[in-house]
Amino acid sequence: MKLLLLFFLLITPGAFAQRPAGHADLARSSEQYFKEKMASDHIVGLSAAIIMDGKVIWQQGFGYADRENKTAMTPQTVVNIGSITKTFTALALMQLNEQGKLDINQSLKTYLPRFRPMARPGISPDKITVKSVMTHTSGIQSDIWKNSDLESGKYTDVPGFVNQTYLLYPAGMVGLYSNAGYNLLGNVIKGVSQEDYADYIHRHILDPLGMSHSGFAMDSLQNRSKIYAYGQNFRVFELRDIASGGIYTSLNDFTQYATGLLKAYRGESNAIIKSGSLRKMFSLQNASVPIETNKKGLGWFMFKNDSTFAVYHAGSAGFAQAKLLLIPDKNAAVIVMTNTSEGGQAAEDFCFNLLPRFGLLISDLFPAPITGAFRDTSHVVQLSLAELKKHAGSYGKATSYVSVSVGNNFLRMRENDKTTILKPLSADQYLPYEISGSDTLVKKTGQRFFFTNIRGYHYLIRRTGEREYNWGYRLKPIDVGRWQKRTGLYRIDGYQMLIGDTKFKSVELYITPDRVLMCRLKTMGSTNEVPLDVIDNKHALSLGVNAGFAGFTVSFKTNKGKQYIDFAGINFRK
Template identity: 30%
Template sequence: MPSRLFLPLVGILLLVCGCGSAPPVAGSITQGNYDHTRAYLSWMIEQEMSRNEITGISIALVDNQQLVWQQGFGYADLENRIPATPVTVYRAGSIAKVFTAAATMQLAEQGKLDIDRPLSVALPGFSIKTRFPNSAPITPRNIMCHHSGLPSNFLQGLFVRDPGRFDTVVDGIRDEHQAFPANYVFSYSNLGMALLGAAVQKVSGESFDAYMENHFFQPLGMTHTSFAQRPIAKAYDRNKETEVFSMRDMPAANLLSNVLDLAQFMKMQFADGKAGQAQVLEAGSVREMLRIQNKDFPLTFGQYVGLGWMMSGIDIPGGGPVASHGGSLPDSHSMMAILPDHKMGVVVLTNSATSHVAVSKIATEALRLMLEAKTGIRQETMPPVHAAERKPTAEELRLFDGYFDSMVGLAKISTASGQIDVEAVGHQFRLVPHEDGLLTIKYKVLGMLPVRVGAFEDIHLSTVNVDGRQIIVGRMGSESMIFGEKLKPAGIPDSFMKSLGNYEIVGKMDGPMPDSLLLKEDNGLLIGEAHFAEVPHLLLRIGFAPVSDHEVVTAGLGTSRGDTLRIIESGDEPLLGFSGMQLRKKLN
């Protein structure tokens, strides 16, 4: 997921900030001298590794065509005491999407595909059902900026030990439905990037991994980088080795690389697409990938995207636009970010499940320090100013009472106490109004006492009504996005009322999956609940909205919303279909 607003769960949020040493203090800084940048980031990385129990991190900083720092911290292989270094290969996750977009643009330059024509032109086997007859077509362009309306994922076989080829999704999704109209709402889609990779294969006549090797990795001198179905890097969760599962959708997330190789890619960006004497991308393609594509779309709320790149989420005052992409897998996290106007960039790779927040913090601080060292533009850090808290108004109590879809699943909000109390992911929270009209989040210890928690402090929420939908907008720093939406019970079809109960997934999936699935009704809303053995205290809840007698969709707007749950006629055995999977009702 490409957003600092998608917070890790309570266990991470309650970590105590225990700094073991004072940060290095900058003396007089000579422009172009990165000594303080390196010293401060070294201190910061050590602090983040200790605080979040991160096993290994590698970092590289690029100033135009110069690699100004590269360093590894901790261990690539803790058991064998193999240190992390700049050449350590990590799972770079969704940084892969920037490369897949670049390959698409390269083929467009050659006239082999048109990013504004329907995807089916470049990929004739592609089709998906739709409930939006007036929608714009699904194109490579709106796939690259995550406004295609495609489902976020095709879950059947997505995370497994032995994945099939990613291009099998072309056939797999023909019975699925488009989640939203194209060009309507940001909905991050791994599936879309898998389909785009299949189009790269089709029009180039090469397998996707071979195409990337021949047309990007070799020309850029990225000798330790590959797209691979199976990961080769170790991964850790709080310094304990964890099993690494493969992700089927190679073009979306299966990039293996190190910080030195990704520095080569950033250098190419700063050289208008050139690497040595090779013109890997045309300068116009590089610029177009960095141009905001969705500024005039109806539900943007300041969450801007380019082609492959995210154009919001990191704010560097005085630095101009920031282009970035993170890579978040269940077992590891990464971040690559650049300041195009100043030709500076950073890449941070880790092998740890607990590094989600750290990679963004480190990358942001790196860009701020580099900008000051290179240009003298000083980054003044001012403590946040919070407007005074106040009691909820009668209108706020009315608006917030009920069920909301949120970034962490279905949230049940009650205002019976005169406060705005939230139950989500098995935990208790409170929304607190302030005099400036915004709301902040407090965590309720043991479900009773609301207290501020560090990672929540800078999240500010507001409500807006768009086309009759009550939307919660979340803001953290300069980044805004849809945080949730109030759900209106619309009546549950009789066929689903008869299908309430506990379910199991048909056929053994060789990978992480819920160990308990429940379909139930609550106050007129159809709700799905999932428990996971790996995270026993997590309860994932999803609300559904009916679209026909035999179909409902995951309610809400954006990523992982709009997916279809349907009743499958199969004799006497109740079956449900969801994202390529079949669910069978358990018999009591």
């Protein structure tokens, strides 16, 4: 086994140079961690770095950038960092904000007049600010896959595509991660600065930081890694969406970015941003958002407790993965990049396992509950039939739905073949009992289910300890007669995604006995049961928050006797 590891791992010369003695144990344990993960997780190539006290104390490459030609993965190897690009986009906006060229608290339409998505009653595009897009709380759908590669599309196409979609929620109500939103922000940067987005990032961030081996697919960068998954080498998929996931960089350059941000935070001389602007980016921005899954700054996710904080972002593009963790008050950072799909988990675990060293836990990422205190489980209350009926109905999740009906002084919640009894502790808080065997009830004392009204939506929320899980809002039953003629199997017709599990095969539209409209979305690697919220006779929304195929406009049309479904820009024909 030792011989295999020595053959498989190509350790970068000089990885141990200039390391302070106090950090030697951390460096050794990090090296050992990745040696083991390279073999156990079948990772082809990976590079990682740790910054302490503002300096790189360890960096190392493992495995291959090009397995077929035995080219080593080193700190000079260039990898696509995917969605970590969003931190560069947010930084560019804050540069323009501090120069007075835009105000992030103003409406997005102020700087992008052609932004005209389809609105619904109570959901206005005018309420969407630049800041709400930066924090993924704008209500703009999560993505649009039409012409999503650079061969067939460009980021300036995205506003036109978004205008063909509905807003999902009122701005500031729900946290829903949106690549489409960040591509709109790329168009804002282009319009306000009068520079193309890629040119702006080069001139105002990459060049001042000396990131000379970083850029975009169009730059024909040297030393680019190949990408791998399932043991195979895959063709690189160049994203149209350069403002949300298009930056390529090397580990050496990535450390320049991290140390540059740490210097700016501390008020040290830097060429990119004022300390006050960066501190605003690194401050909690979404505490008042009622349906949220993570704490967020401006362009960053946040781990935050009463003593300290860290900011974090992950990226995935094609099969490349990258992770960036900054701990500004400790002047520290952690960076991992890999060219292998299977390497993403090891990279994330490495970052998260280091959180306790800086006084943080994974749970510090999650917002405080909005559902209030747990009531005593010994005090089940008697509610009237009318009070119980207020919660009856079907609630849409990202990959299924739950049906809530009234029992004998309790609620019965059913999801597929699983039934849970909900006994009331108040009009809105319920204690779950799982059914074991044929008739045994098992009390789940550490859990609660809450029903709550939020801006006209009736939500079901599961709570475990201090962690809340949004189980969706109540759907109106559909008109079966109107939708029955549209049910059936639709196969992909036209543009196809070029890589990974998002290569689509078909959509099957069907109606459940609870009168919920569902689509069975099949890709080359998965089958997804997606509930739809019908808006009108031609449009619906896929349900859920920050998961799977949630948060998309689904359109229906008939042309020359053929029926079509458009799911996030991908067309299917019956």
